[in-house]
Amino acid sequence: xxxxxxxxxxxxxxxxxxxxxxxxxxxxxxxxxxxxxxxxxxxxxxxxxxxxxxxxxxxxxxxxxxxxxxxxxxxxxxxxxxxxxxxxxxxxxxxxxxxxxxxxxxxxxxxxxxxxxxxxxxxxxxxxxxxxxxxxxxxxxxxxxxxxxxxxxxxxxxxxxxxxxxxxxxxxxxxxxxxxxxxxxxxxxxxxxxxxxxxxxxxxxxxxxxxxxxxxxxxxxxxxxxxxxxxxxxxxxxxxxxxxxxxxxxxxxxxxxxxxxxxxxxxxxxxxxxxxxxxxxxxxxxxxxxxxxxxxxxxxxxxxxxxxxxxxxxxxxxxxxxxxxxxxxxxxxxxxxxxxx
Amino acid sequence: xxxxxxxxxxxxxxxxxxxxxxxxxxxxxxxxxxxxxxxxxxxxxxxxxxxxxxxxxxxxxxxxxxxxxxxxxxxxxxxxxxxxxxxxxxxxxxxxxxxxxxxxxxxxxxxxxxxxxxxxxxxxxxxxxxxxxxxxxxxxxxxxxxxxxxxxxxxxxxxxxxxxxxxxxxxxxxxxxxxxxxxxxxxxxxxxxxxxxxxxxxxxxxxxxxxxxxxxxxxxxxxxxxxxxxxxxxxxxxxxxxxxxxxxxxxxxxxxxxxxxxxxxxxxxxxxxxxxxxxxxxxxxxxxxxxxxxxxxxxxxxxxxxxxxxxxxxxxxxxxxxxxxxxxxxxxxxxxxxxxxxxxxxxxxxxxxxxxxxxxxxxxxxxxxxxxxxxxxxxxxxxxxxxxxxxxxxxxxxxxxxxxxxxxxxxxxxxxxxxxxxxxxxxxxxxxxxxxxxxxxxxxxxxxxxxxxxxxxxxxxxxxxxxxxxxxxxxxxxxxxxxxxxxxxxxxxxxxxxxxxxxxxxxxxxxxxxxxxxxxxxxxxxxxxxxxxxxxxxxxxxxxxxxxxxxxxxxxxxxxxxxxxxxxxxxxxxxxxxxxxxxxxxxxxxxxxxxxxxxxxxxxxxxxx
Numbered sequence: 001x002x003x004x005x006x007x008x009x010x011x012x013x014x015x016x017x018x019x020x021x022x023x024x025x026x027x028x029x030x031x032x033x034x035x036x037x038x039x040x041x042x043x044x045x046x047x048x049x050x051x052x053x054x055x056x057x058x059x060x061x062x063x064x065x066x067x068x069x070x071x072x073x074x075x076x077x078x079x080x081x082x083x084x085x086x087x088x089x090x091x092x093x094x095x096x097x098x099x100x101x102x103x104x105x106x107x108x109x110x111x112x113x114x115x116x117x118x119x120x121x122x123x124x125x126x127x128x129x130x131x132x133x134x135x136x137x138x139x140x141x142x143x144x145x146x147x148x149x150x151x152x153x154x155x156x157x158x159x160x161x162x163x164x165x166x167x168x169x170x171x172x173x174x175x176x177x178x179x180x181x182x183x184x185x186x187x188x189x190x191x192x193x194x195x196x197x198x199x200x201x202x203x204x205x206x207x208x209x210x211x212x213x214x215x216x217x218x219x220x221x222x223x224x225x226x227x228x229x230x231x232x233x234x235x236x237x238x239x240x241x242x243x244x245x246x247x248x249x250x251x252x253x254x255x256x257x258x259x260x261x262x263x264x265x266x267x268x269x270x271x272x273x274x275x276x277x278x279x280x281x282x283x284x285x286x287x288x289x290x291x292x293x294x295x296x297x298x299x300x301x302x303x304x305x306x307x308x309x310x311x312x313x314x315x316x317x318x319x320x321x322x323x324x325x326x327x328x329x330x331x332x333x334x335x336x337x338x339x340x341x
Numbered sequence: 342x343x344x345x346x347x348x349x350x351x352x353x354x355x356x357x358x359x360x361x362x363x364x365x366x367x368x369x370x371x372x373x374x375x376x377x378x379x380x381x382x383x384x385x386x387x388x389x390x391x392x393x394x395x396x397x398x399x400x401x402x403x404x405x406x407x408x409x410x411x412x413x414x415x416x417x418x419x420x421x422x423x424x425x426x427x428x429x430x431x432x433x434x435x436x437x438x439x440x441x442x443x444x445x446x447x448x449x450x451x452x453x454x455x456x457x458x459x460x461x462x463x464x465x466x467x468x469x470x471x472x473x474x475x476x477x478x479x480x481x482x483x484x485x486x487x488x489x490x491x492x493x494x495x496x497x498x499x500x501x502x503x504x505x506x507x508x509x510x511x512x513x514x515x516x517x518x519x520x521x522x523x524x525x526x527x528x529x530x531x532x533x534x535x536x537x538x539x540x541x542x543x544x545x546x547x548x549x550x551x552x553x554x555x556x557x558x559x560x561x562x563x564x565x566x567x568x569x570x571x572x573x574x575x576x577x578x579x580x581x582x583x584x585x586x587x588x589x590x591x592x593x594x595x596x597x598x599x600x601x602x603x604x605x606x607x608x609x610x611x612x613x614x615x616x617x618x619x620x621x622x623x624x625x626x627x628x629x630x631x632x633x634x635x636x637x638x639x640x641x642x643x644x645x646x647x648x649x650x651x652x653x654x655x656x657x658x659x660x661x662x663x664x665x666x667x668x669x670x671x672x673x674x675x676x677x678x679x680x681x682x683x684x685x686x687x688x689x690x691x692x693x694x695x696x697x698x699x700x701x702x703x704x705x706x707x708x709x710x711x712x713x714x715x716x717x718x719x720x721x722x723x724x725x726x727x728x729x730x731x732x733x734x735x736x737x738x739x740x741x742x743x744x745x746x747x748x749x750x751x752x753x754x755x756x757x758x759x760x761x762x763x764x765x766x767x768x769x770x771x772x773x774x775x776x777x778x779x780x781x782x783x784x785x786x787x788x789x790x791x792x793x794x795x796x797x798x799x800x801x802x803x804x805x806x807x808x809x810x811x812x813x814x815x816x817x818x819x820x821x822x823x824x825x826x827x828x829x830x831x832x833x834x835x836x837x838x839x840x841x842x843x844x845x846x847x848x849x850x851x852x853x854x855x856x857x858x859x860x861x862x863x864x865x866x867x868x869x870x871x872x873x874x875x876x877x878x879x880x881x882x883x884x885x886x887x888x889x890x891x892x893x894x895x896x897x898x899x900x901x902x903x904x905x906x907x908x909x910x911x912x913x914x915x916x917x918x919x920x921x922x923x924x925x926x927x928x929x930x931x932x933x934x935x936x937x938x939x940x941x942x943x944x945x946x947x948x949x950x
Contacts, residue, residue, distance in 0.1 A: 011784040017871075020802065020871075045805060046728060048809065052809075052813065056596070067824065083756055087751065094748070101715075101718060104718055105721065105739060108719060108721035110723055112724045112725065114658075116727065119928060120657060120658040120723060120921035123662065123719075124663075125664070126662075129719070133711065134708060134712055141707055144704065144705050147699055148755060149697050149700060149701075149755075171518065191615055194610040196613075234610060236623055238688070242829030243829075245759060247759050247763075249689050252607060252609050252623060253621060254690055256690035279503045279572075285763045285764070285831045287436065287507045288514060289471065292436070292833065294840060315773075
């Protein structure tokens with residue numbers, strides 16, 4: 001194998017060198033000035049440009065059409081179709097401009113390739129034309145911006161009051177989630193209380209933290225607004241849900257949030273994609289160290305009744321870790337006692 | 342004796358003392374040279390060295406992405422301890438490779454290698470100056486760059502590996518050695534190297550600005566300057582205003598790393614321990630970084646656009662279309678580049694209202710960029726186009742500038758960016774619009790001004806070969822990444838085997854294909870290197886003005902000596918774009934030809950040009 005690669009490498013080097021020497025010697029022999037404008041290669045380059053362009057267009061069109069289902073992900077949140085509509089309108093605009101400008105450019109290259117007897121047209125400026133192609137892009141951009149900003153403000157704006165609140169914390173190299181429990185209120189947390197067991201640093205002196213629970217997988221109800229309160233424990237991470245078209249960085253020392261309304265359950269997605277192992281996953285999308293590439297967390301979207309059923313079955317964190325809590329009470333007895341009174 | 346000798350000389354000659362032959366030692370001529378042309382070549386050669394290193398690194402990590410199962414044990418004599426026992430690249434080494442690839446390409450190749458080469462080489466020659474305003478500062482600029490290069494190069498080999506937090510080095514990842522091993526010694530050296538680099542960039546930029554403003558020859562008004570000079574001038578201004586901000590960002594990071602401050606750190610629990618740092622803001626670093634980082638991408642692309650403007654006009658045998666519009670758009674881009682930085686941070690957690698503001702500002706910058714692209718195409722219209730290798734690379738640049746610029750409309754629109762942020766779509770976007778386009782400007786400049794640099798011609802056929810392989814190769818490498826990005830694949834992933842069960846299969850072949858194209862394209866660059874170094878010594882001797890160009894650097898001797906012109910500096914009589922003027926029997930009228938000598942082709946507008 002190495003021998004073959006070596007031989008190929010050697011042969012290609014030899015070809016390049018021969019090409020070089022022969023053209024060099026040929027040009028000396030022909031007494032051609034090294035820079036002569038009249039050059040048989042001129043047409044070759046002009047035509048190659050056009051050929052390259054058409055071949056590229058053919059490949060782009062074919063691939064974009066043929067592989068659409070591979071690169072275009074199903075949409076599983078309420079705002080996803082709105083974002084995608086703007087995406088594809090932008091695509092239509094830019095693709096049109098792309099095709100027109102590239103065609104015109106390579107065509108000009110071919111049409112106006114050097115001919116000795118022709119003289120170029122001295123045409124230093126045309127203010128009307130310049131104003132036209134300044135104003136038209138400006139108008140199109142205003143449209144795209146305006147549309148984008150309306151959607152941006154909706155998506156990033158305050159979440160509905162009835163949103164299901166879940167705390168998500170990123171750490172090297174996994175995600176943890178915490179639900180508020182029956183009292184619908186997340187208890188306090190403090191990074192100084194973090195240890196091997198209490199990975200998010202729940203502060204049990206706050207009574208609303210007593211019923212908080214931390215499941216192994218995130219469950220969320222379909223059709224209800226879901227609010228992620230996002231934290232990071234060590235370095236910056238990013239909560240990315242590609243199917244929801246949702247993303248937000250997780251920053252140590254600065255809580256962030258994002259919300260969305262899921263529109264497809266995991267079961268529905270399994271049917272749609274034909275993949276019975278399909279799962280929504282939070283993937284980390286901000287470089288965070290060695291295992292960045294495998295930092296993910298399963299999210300299960302289910303019907304609301306399933307979600308409520310699941311939620312009611314969850315045991316609170318202190319129920320699962322009674323020893324830890326007992327120890328905590330012992331160490332912080334005065335605080336806890338006051339609160340429990 | 343001395344006094345009588347000088348006093349007998351007529352006064353005029355004293356002004357032209359530069360053509361006296363100085364006997365320079367090897368050291369003052371080739372090493373500690375104060376001649377702008379030699380310094381330019383030093384920057385170019387160092388830039389080429391870095392480009393090979395950066396390119397080789399990209400080939401390595403493309404092997405990991407395209408052929409994840411390949412056993413690289415055969416490479417162990419070169420990259421030895423970077424491999425796992427299975428002969429695969431270690432995940433942290435992968436991160437180090439992408440970090441160093443980005444740092445090297447953005448700063449050492451496309452900033453120092455590009456601006457350093459062409460601003461140095463062309464500013465004095467094209468505005469008609471003997472040398473830079475301060476030759477000594479210019480020399481220092483190169484040697485600070487050299488020092489910075491050494492430190493960066495050494496950092497690749499230290500214990501724990503080089504910096505590996507991405508070229509944007511966001512803290513806390515870059516601040517905490519516990520988070521990734523590259524944030525230890527490697528990161529320290531990275532910061533030291535960048536501090537030296539910034540000193541070099543500032544010394545260079547101040548010199549470029551001063552020279553352009555003060556040392557223009559007689560008749561070289563601002564609006565008679567070639568667009569190259571405008572581009573270099575604005576680039577230098579951007580550098581002076583933005584690099585100090587990176588320095589302060591780096592200094593604060595150094596304080597956080599070594600002196601226990603909390604500028605960027607807050608509420609961190611890592612490696613089994615809660616750190617005492619509180620009240621810092623990780624977002625602050627991002628603001629400071631991108632306040633340089635965004636102008637930086639224009640520092641990278643503007644010189645290339647300037648070079649392209651010059652070459653497209655020359656090789657189309659036509660004036661550049663809309664010269665003034667081009668100047669204003671360079672300025673527009675320059676000014677706007679300072680107020681768009683936070684579009685890199687739409688989902689960083691900053692206030693969404695800021696996101697709205699930066700969306701508006703970002704998309705405004707598309708307007709001057711579009712004007713530039715349209716003007717290039719209009720210049721080709723009804724031209725008489727000579728496809729020299731430099732012209733091909735310039736056209737390639739325009740093609741990339743359009744394709745890559747258009748995808749900016751997706752990423753600049755905050756709401757669309759939510760889903761595309763940090764995916765391969767971004768990688769595709771900036772590698773096309775900033776990476777490939779600037780690289781093509783660099784190549785175009787080298788092919789075009791090689792005769793002036795070394796007095797010899799580069800081989801054309803190899804130039805064509807180099808262009809076509811690189812042009813097609815770059816598109817084959819970067820275009821497919823758009824699809825992978827739209828599909829939501831995050832960047833900076835070591836491998837996708839753990840990524841969302843069942844989805845990687847769609848792109849295994851495409852990734853292999855991209856890697857294959859990347860490696861071929863990288864290897865093809867050695868054809869250029871051969872052509873470059875061989876032609877330097879054995880190329881055919883260049884005529885004085887090989888491209889029939891108007892600008893005044895072509896009035897210097899074949900190999901200009903110290904001081905550039907042996908006699909008086911030519912006086913500039915017209916703008917640089919009198920190509921194919923009606924009435925003239927030649928298709929170019931150089932800038933030093935007075936209007937009085939060309940009555941047959943003069944136009945009423947000439948007096949205002």
